[in-house]
Amino acid sequence: MKKIVSLLFVCFLFFTLTVPCFAAEFENPPILDVAEYLSESQFEELSEKLEGIRQKYNFEVAIVTEAEMSGNDAMSSADDIYDYLGYGAGENDDGIMLYICSGTREYWITTHADGLKVFNERGIEYLKKNIETHLANDDYYLAMDTFADLADELLEMAANGEPYNKKQISMTYILIVLGGALLIPFIIAKIMTNSKLAKMKTAVENDYAANYIKPGSKQLDFSRDIFLYSNITKTERPKNESGSHTSSSGRTHGGGGGSF
Numbered sequence: 001m002k003k004i005v006s007l008l009f010v011c012f013l014f015f016t017l018t019v020p021c022f023a024a025e026f027e028n029p030p031i032l033d034v035a036e037y038l039s040e041s042q043f044e045e046l047s048e049k050l051e052g053i054r055q056k057y058n059f060e061v062a063i064v065t066e067a068e069m070s071g072n073d074a075m076s077s078a079d080d081i082y083d084y085l086g087y088g089a090g091e092n093d094d095g096i097m098l099y100i101c102s103g104t105r106e107y108w109i110t111t112h113a114d115g116l117k118v119f120n121e122r123g124i125e126y127l128k129k130n131i132e133t134h135l136a137n138d139d140y141y142l143a144m145d146t147f148a149d150l151a152d153e154l155l156e157m158a159a160n161g162e163p164y165n166k167k168q169i170s171m172t173y174i175l176i177v178l179g180g181a182l183l184i185p186f187i188i189a190k191i192m193t194n195s196k197l198a199k200m201k202t203a204v205e206n207d208y209a210a211n212y213i214k215p216g217s218k219q220l221d222f223s224r225d226i227f228l229y230s231n232i233t234k235t236e237r238p239k240n241e242s243g244s245h246t247s248s249s250g251r252t253h254g255g256g257g258g259s260f
Contacts, residue, residue, distance in 0.1 A: 025058070025089060025090070026054060026060065026089065027085075027086040027087070028062065028085060028086060028087055029047065030046075030047050030050035030051050030054060030061065030062050030063065031043060031046060031047050031050065031062070031063045031064075031144075032062075032063070032064045032065070033063075033065050034064070034065055034066050034067060035065035035066055035067045035100065035101070035102040036065075036067075037065055037100070037102070037140040037141070037144075038140070038141055038144075039141075042141045046063075046141070046144055046145060046148065049145070049148050050062065050063070050148050053148065053151060053152045053155065054089065056152075056155075057155045057159065058089050058090060059089050059094055059095055059096075059114070059115075059118075059155060060087050060088045060089045060093070060094060060095020060096065060097070060115075061095065061096055061097075061148065061151045061152075061155075062087055062095065062096075062097045062098070063097065063098045063099075063100075063144050063147065063148075064078070064081050064097060064098070064099050064100075065099075065100045065101070065102065065140075066099075066100075066101045066102070066103070067101075067102050067103055068101070068103045069101045069103060069104055069106070073106070074099060074101060074104070074106040074107060074108035074257050075108050075110070075245070075255070075257065076247070076248065077099060077101065077108070078097060078099035078108040078109075078110040078255070078257075079110050079247035079248070079249075079251075079253050080247065080248055080249070081097070081099065082095070082097050082110050082112060082247075082253070083112075083247055083248075083249040083251055084249065087112075088112060088113065090113075092112075092113035092114065093112055093113055094112065094113040094114040094115055095111070095112055095113070095115050096109065096110070096111045096112075096115045096118075096119050096151060096255075097109070097110050097111075098131075098144065098147045099257075100135070100140065100143075104259075105135075105259060105260050106257065106258070106259050106260070107131075107135060107257050107258065107260060108255060108256070108257030109124055109127055109128070109147075109255045109256055109257055110253050110254075110255040111124070111253060111254040111255045112251065112252070112253050112254075115254065116244060116252070116253075116254035117158070117163060118154060118155060118158040118163055119151075119154060119164075119254065119255075120163060120164070120165055120254075121243070121254075121256075122164060122165055123154050123163070123164040123165070124254070124255055124256040125256065126150065126154075126164060127147060127150055127151075127154075128256055128257070128258065130146050130150060131143045131146050131147050131150075132258065132260055134146060135260035136260045243256070
C-alpha cells in the first residue's frame with residue numbers, strides 16, 4: 001500500500017509541474033488522472049473548473065483516477081489517497097473526491113469533515129445517480145464534468161443554509177399522488193358495492209364434485225406425485241454502497257460508490 005501511495009505521490013509531483021500553480025491552501029492539483037482518461041484539453045478545462053469551485057467555497061473538490069486499484073476496494077483506495085496525500089481544505093481538511101478505477105470499473109465518492117454535511121447521504125445518491133450512466137457508457141469526461149457541476153450546486157445550497165437533504169419531488173411523483181387521490185375513493189366504493197352484492201346472493205358456488213358422486217362408486221388403486229424438473233434463475237445484485245465509516249488512518253469519511 002505504501003509503495004502504491006508513493007507512486008501516486010510521484011504522479012502528483014508530475015502533474016504539479018504540468019498545470020498552473022493554484023492557491024497555497026490546496027496541496028494537490030484538482031485532478032490526478034493516472035488512468036489517462038482525459039485528453040490534454042479536457043484535463044485543462046476540467047482543472048480550471050474545479051479550481052474555481054475550490055476557491056469559491058474554500059472547499060476541496062478533486063478527482064483521482066487509477067488504472068489499477070491501490071487499495072483493497074474502491075472505498076479504501078479513495079479514503080487512503082485523500083488522507084495520505086493531503087487532500088482537504090482548512091483546518092479539518094473539508095472536501096469531497098471522486099475516485100475512478102479503470103481496471104475494476106469501480107468508483108467511489110469520498111467525503112471528509114464538512115463534506116459529510118454538505119454531501120449527506122441523499123446528496124451522495126444524487127451525485128451517483130447522475131454520474132453512473134456516463135461511467136457505464138465510458139464517457140469519463142462527462143462523468144467528471146457532471147460531478148464538478150453538481151458539487152458546485154450542492155456547495156451553493158449549503159452556503160445558503162439549505163444543504164441538499166430533501167427528497168426531490170418530480171412531475172412523475174406528483175402525477176402518482178394525484179392518481180392515487182382519485183383512485184382511492186373509487187376503490188373504496190367498489191369494495192362497498194361488491195360487499196352489498198355478495199350479501200344478496202343465495203346460491204353458493206361449489207368447486208368440488210364430491211357431492212355428486214355416489215358413495216363407494218369410485219376407488220383409487222394407487223396415487224403418486226411425480227416431480228419433473230426445477231428451474232432456478234440467479235441474478236447478481238449490483239454492487240452499490242454508501243454511508244459513513246472509518247478509514248485506515250482513523251478518520252471518519254462519508255460517501256458512496258459502486259460498479260459501472
